[in-house]
Amino acid sequence: DADVTQTPRNRITKTGKRIMLECSQTKGHDRMYWYRQDPGLGLRLIYYSFDVKDINKGEISDGYSVSRQAQAKFSLSLESAIPNQTALYFCATSRTSGRATSSSYNEQFFGPGTRLTVL
Amino acid sequence: DAKTTQPPSMDCAEGRAANLPCNHSTISGNEYVYWYRQIHSQGPQYIIHGLKNNETNEMASLIITEDRKSSTLILPHATLRDTAVYYCIVRVLYSGGGADGLTFGKGTHLIIQP
Numbered sequence: 001d002a003d004v005t006q007t008p009r010n011r012i013t014k015t016g017k018r019i020m021l022e023c024s025q026t027k028g029h030d031r032m033y034w035y036r037q038d039p040g041l042g043l044r045l046i047y048y049s050f051d052v053k054d055i056n057k058g059e060i061s062d063g064y065s066v067s068r069q070a071q072a073k074f075s076l077s078l079e080s081a082i083p084n085q086t087a088l089y090f091c092a093t094s095r096t097s098g099r100a101t102s103s104s105y106n107e108q109f110f111g112p113g114t115r116l117t118v119l
Numbered sequence: 120d121a122k123t124t125q126p127p128s129m130d131c132a133e134g135r136a137a138n139l140p141c142n143h144s145t146i147s148g149n150e151y152v153y154w155y156r157q158i159h160s161q162g163p164q165y166i167i168h169g170l171k172n173n174e175t176n177e178m179a180s181l182i183i184t185e186d187r188k189s190s191t192l193i194l195p196h197a198t199l200r201d202t203a204v205y206y207c208i209v210r211v212l213y214s215g216g217g218a219d220g221l222t223f224g225k226g227t228h229l230i231i232q233p
Contacts, residue, residue, distance in 0.1 A: 004162070033220055042206060042223025043163065058220050090162050108155075108221060110162025 003027045004111040006091050012117045019078040021114050023091030032074035033092040033108065034058075034066060036085075043090060049074055050096070081118040089114045123207045128228040137194040139227050141207030144188040150211045152183060153221070154192045156203040163206065163223070166192065197231045204228050 004025045013019050023032065030051050035043040035058075045058030047066040055066060063085060067075045078085055091111040124142040131137040143152065154166040167174055167181045169190075174181045180193040194201055206226040 035220070035223075040225070042225055043221070044223070045220030048220050059222075088160060092162070107165040107168075108163075110164070112162055113160065 002112065004091060004093055004109050006089075006111040006114050008114060009112065010115045012119065013081055014119050015082055017081050017118075019081050019116065021076045021089055021091075021116070023074045023076070023111055025072050025091075025093045025109075025111075027093055027095070027109060028071075029093035029095045029109070030071060031094045031096060032068065033094075034064075034074065034076045035090045035092065036060065036087040037090065037113075038087050046076065046089075078116075078118075081116075083118045085116065086118045087116060089116055123209055123224055125205075125207050125224065125227045127225065128230065130230050130232055131194075131197050133199060133231050133233050134196055137197040137201065137229055137231070139192040139194075139205050139207075139229060140189065141192070142189045143207070143209045146187050146209050147211065150209045152181065152187075152190050153208040153210055154179070154181065155206045155208065155221070155223075156201075157206070157226070158200075158203040166205075197229075199231050199233060202229060202231045 007022045033048040034046040037043045044060050046060055046064050047058050049055050049068045052068050065077045090113050092108040094108045151168050151170050153168040155163040156166055157163045167176055167179050169181045169183055171183055183190045204226040206223050208221050
């Protein structure tokens with residue numbers, strides 16, 4: 001079973017609709033992230049959360065909101081979707097560790113992505 | 120975070136070593152070099168990271184120049200499954216542990232030729 005799952009995997013919606021993308025993880029990691037990727041470009045950070053009570057805006061948070069319902073779940077919402085939010089969305093997790101050089105401390109684990117199309 | 124420069128694309132023959140360069144001339148002393156790759160719209164996958172010493176793991180080797188202004192990711196025996204976009208990322212590790220988000224550029228599209 002995948003350690004980081006995203007639902008739905010594909011979604012087509014209309015302008016103005018509210019959309020929620022969900023991310024779940026079984027890795028026991030405390031940190032979770034949402035990124036978006038536009039065609040031909042790298043990923044850009046939307047929001048990140050260091051734990052259930054700690055939510056932080058990323059580079060492109062306008063038009064998005066998030067909810068960390070539990071350590072294992074991090075949801076991304078588009079309150080009123082618009083066409084330029086059409087993109088591939090990735091959730092990721094990582095673990096806080098006291099050892100700065102351990103790979104698990106530095107590694108982010110990504111979900112399979114959600115392809116969102118806003119018409 | 121320091122900016123990185125990578126060639127947009129590279130070819131490599133299957134079975135040969137693939138050497139992917141990255142320039143990070145403005146890197147700070149406390150910034151690490153990370154490499155991730157993304158295979159055809161899948162979620163990115165961590166490969167390796169380093170500070171100033173060369174690093175090797177089961178996937179690749181990372182060579183960082185002595186002045187730390189550039190680095191090279193080496194895939195020793197490239198296979199067709201290594202065809203992917205490779206991202207070089209420079210990132211500081213804040214005190215207190217953990218890393219926040221990564222900044223991805225456009226990366227290098229590595230194509231392994233049969």
